[in-house]
Structures are given as structure tokens and as C-alpha cells.
Amino acid sequence: MASKRIIVGMSGGVDSSLTAALLLEEGFEVIGVHLQMAHDVPGSVASGCTASTDRQDAIRVAAQLGIRIEVIDAAPAYDEHVLQPFLKSYQQGLTPNPDVWCNEFVKFPLLLAAADRLGIEHVATGHYARTTERGELLRGIDPEKDQSYFLCRLSTEMLQRIRFPLGELRKTEVRERAERLRLSTAAKKDSVGLCFVGDIDVSQFLRERLPQSPGNMVTSSGDIVGQHDGLPFYTLGQRKGIELPNGPWYVVGKRLETNELLVSNVQGDSQLFVSSASVERLHWIGGEPDSFEQIDVQLRYRQPVQSAVMSSLQDGQLLLEFSIPQRAVTPGQEAVLYEGDRVVGCGRVH
Incomplete structure (x- = not known):
């Protein structure tokens, strides 16, 4: 395979735009690939980042840099x-990480497949992370933008073929370099929200697609204090949207079998804190450790790491015992x- 050719996943944002520019400066022949993850979703946009706009921006930057770009319809794989x-997952009472699934099952498999088709060894994206030749995954140097959390399910074999040029940069440097190069996306806002629909409230998105299933809001003592419109629309620790007297109220649990939402107005309610958690669907980068011992754990994106002792359980699960009790450890999230x-x-938190 040609070593000086590289595929760059171009999303239409400033990060992937600068990634392509930096690799050109390194002497690579860059071929852009834009994965259209979803067709325009009505009501899904709050800041102007639609699927068609992102596609047009990616094509515009490719033209500006003088590179070819291919648009691949990834919507069927996304769906x-x-x-x-x-x-x-939400119907099952879980709170999943769609961005992790996107990277594991869609984005990188499709980019690597495009590279294989063209006889190219490596692909690159604008993620803030780092890799080594051995296929290790490291945090990006910018702690505010590090995205290694979302890349946690990539395999060693995939990581050996992936480059993250922005992993050595801070976001401020990325903006500055993009402005110096006069990239058309230099001032474009970062996308937020769900990876497949853009800037939208998760609860709103779910309410548009899942049937309502009203039930009782109850306290730990069994008192009915209100009504909810469906368990999928709430997550552990949530405060927003629970409009009850004598608040604020927080979600402290779900009872799927009785369709009850457990709530509490006690600040720091002990029901929200756990000293341990079991995780399943284990994935190791570089092989399973020889021994299970002290480890740092990140339970959600941008959460500070927590110290824990890990030990093996039956059925391929792992037990994490935290040095400090953790709040709202949510089933379905990645540890x-x-x-x-x-x-x-x-x-995955069990």
C-alpha cells in the first residue's frame, strides 16, 4: 500500500479541515472522505449545522486545499x-453512548474500507487523541477537548492504521492555524449534541420517536408525588423537567417493571451514590491485563478520572470498586x- 497517501475523514468542521491541511504540509497526498451520517432531520438543528451544510463545507475545504473528496452515504449503517x-437502549432503561458506537461500527470501519479500496494504509480524523505505532490509544494533550473516551472501543488493529494530528494541539492552536491558512471553516462553531442529529436536546429527540408511557413519580417511601410521561425521557441525576413542589427534585432510579420513576428532593441523596459498579461487554486495547488492580476510571465524557480497584466477575463482567462513592453511575454508559x-x-455499566 502507498505510504504517502492518506484518507482524511472530513466532517465539514474546522478540526477535520485543519487535519487535512496539516497532512498536506507533511507531504501526504490527501484524499478526503465525507461520511454523510444522516440525512437532514427536521427539527434537529439549533445552530445551523445540517447534514447538507456540513457536506458543502467539506467539499468547499477540499476544493480550497486542492484535494479530491468522496462523499459516502453512511446513513443506512448509522440507522x-x-x-x-x-x-x-432508552426503551430498556439504559443511557447509551451513540458517539462510541458511531466510531466503533460506522465511522472508522467505513473510512478504513475506503482506504482498502484505494490501496491506502492509513486514515486520519480530527479527533483530539493520540495513537502509537503499536496501536495504543492515548489522551490528547488538551484536557478540555480530549476525545479518547469516545474512541475507547476501537481495536488495536484499527488504531495502528489511524492518525490523529490534532492530538498534539490545543483547540486554541487549531483555530489560530486554521485562520492563518484562511480555511473557510476556521470560524465555524463546534458541533454539539447527538452525533447523528446535531444540536438537539436528547429528551426532545426521544419524545419525537418513542411512544409516551405515563406512570407515577414516587419517593423511596412509596409516596406518589407526580406523573412522568415515559421512563426513556429521564436519566439518573436529572433535575431538569421535574416540576414538582418543594423542589428541586432529582431522578434517583427507575422501576421498569412497574413503570415508576424514583425521585428525591433530598440534596445529595445517598440513593444517587454507589461505591461499586459492574461493567460488561469488556473491550481491551492491547490485550486483557495480566492482573486486575488499581485503575483510573472515567464514567462519562469530561468527568475527572476516578480511582478504582477492578476485579474479575463471572460471565465476563468486571467489578469496579471506587475509592470515593460516585454519583449517578448510569447503566448503559461507558466506563x-x-x-x-x-x-x-x-x-458498559451494567
């Missing part, structure tokens, strides 16, 4: 591997395991 499992800056592996 199968991300959107439908996302909706199903990402770190040794320093290196991602050791991950598991």
Missing part, C-alpha cells in the same frame, strides 16, 4: 448500528479505563 440501538494517558479498555 442499523447507532440510531435503532440508541432508541432501543473507560486508563493508566495515565493510555486507554487500557472499557466496559
Whole structure:
């Protein structure tokens, strides 16, 4: 395979635009690939970042840089591997990570498939993370933008073929370099929200697609204090949207079998805190550790790492015992395991 050619996933944002520019400066022949993850979703946009706008921006930057770009319709793969499992998970009382699934099942498999088709070894994206030749995954140097959490389910074999040029930069540097190069996306706002629909409130998105199933809001003592419109629309620790007297009220649990939402107006309610959690669907980068011992755990994106002791359980599960009780450890979320800056592996909170 040609070593000086590289595929760059171009989303239409400033990060992937600068990634392509930096690799050109390194002497690579860059071929852009824009994955159209979803067709325009009515009501899904709050800041102007639609699927068609992102596609046009990616094509515009490619023309500006003088590189070819290919647009691949990834919507069918997205629907199968991300959107439908996302909706199903919420119906099962879980709070999933669609961005993790996107990277694992859609984005990088499609980019690598495009590279294979063209006889190219490496692909690159604008993620804030780092890789090594051995296929290790490391945090990006900018702690505010590090995205290694979302990349935790990539395999060692995939990581050996992936480059993240922005992993060595801070976001402020990325903006400055893009402005110096006069890239057309230099001032474009970062996208936020769900990876497949853009800037939209998750609860709103779910309400548009899942049937309402009203039930009681109850306290731990069994008192009915209100009504909810469906368990999928709430998550552990949530305060927003619970309009009851004598608040604020927080979600402290769900009872799927009785369709009850457990709530509390006690600040720091102990029901929200756990000293341990089991995780399943384990994934190791570089192989399973020889021994299970002290590890750093990140339970959600941008959460500070927490110290824990890990031990093996039956049925392929792992037990994490936290040094400090953790708030709102939510089933369905990824628990990402770190040794320093290196991602050791991950598991889904059970």
C-alpha cells in the first residue's frame, strides 16, 4: 500500500479541515472522505449545522486545499448500528453512548474500507487523541477537548492504521492555524449534541420517536408525588423537567417493571451514590491485563478520572470498586479505563 497517501475523514468542521491541511504540509497526498451520517432531520438543528451544510463545507475545504473528496452515504449503517440501538437502549432503561458506537461500527470501519479500496494504509480524523505505532490509544494533550473516551472501543488493529494530528494541539492552536491558512471553516462553531442529529436536546429527540408511557413519580417511601410521561425521557441525576413542589427534585432510579420513576428532593441523596459498579461487554486495547488492580476510571465524557480497584466477575463482567462513592453511575454508559494517558479498555455499566 502507498505510504504517502492518506484518507482524511472530513466532517465539514474546522478540526477535520485543519487535519487535512496539516497532512498536506507533511507531504501526504490527501484524499478526503465525507461520511454523510444522516440525512437532514427536521427539527434537529439549533445552530445551523445540517447534514447538507456540513457536506458543502467539506467539499468547499477540499476544493480550497486542492484535494479530491468522496462523499459516502453512511446513513443506512448509522440507522442499523447507532440510531435503532440508541432508541432501543432508552426503551430498556439504559443511557447509551451513540458517539462510541458511531466510531466503533460506522465511522472508522467505513473510512478504513475506503482506504482498502484505494490501496491506502492509513486514515486520519480530527479527533483530539493520540495513537502509537503499536496501536495504543492515548489522551490528547488538551484536557478540555480530549476525545479518547469516545474512541475507547476501537481495536488495536484499527488504531495502528489511524492518525490523529490534532492530538498534539490545543483547540486554541487549531483555530489560530486554521485562520492563518484562511480555511473557510476556521470560524465555524463546534458541533454539539447527538452525533447523528446535531444540536438537539436528547429528551426532545426521544419524545419525537418513542411512544409516551405515563406512570407515577414516587419517593423511596412509596409516596406518589407526580406523573412522568415515559421512563426513556429521564436519566439518573436529572433535575431538569421535574416540576414538582418543594423542589428541586432529582431522578434517583427507575422501576421498569412497574413503570415508576424514583425521585428525591433530598440534596445529595445517598440513593444517587454507589461505591461499586459492574461493567460488561469488556473491550481491551492491547490485550486483557495480566492482573486486575488499581485503575483510573472515567464514567462519562469530561468527568475527572476516578480511582478504582477492578476485579474479575463471572460471565465476563468486571467489578469496579471506587475509592470515593460516585454519583449517578448510569447503566448503559461507558466506563473507560486508563493508566495515565493510555486507554487500557472499557466496559458498559451494567
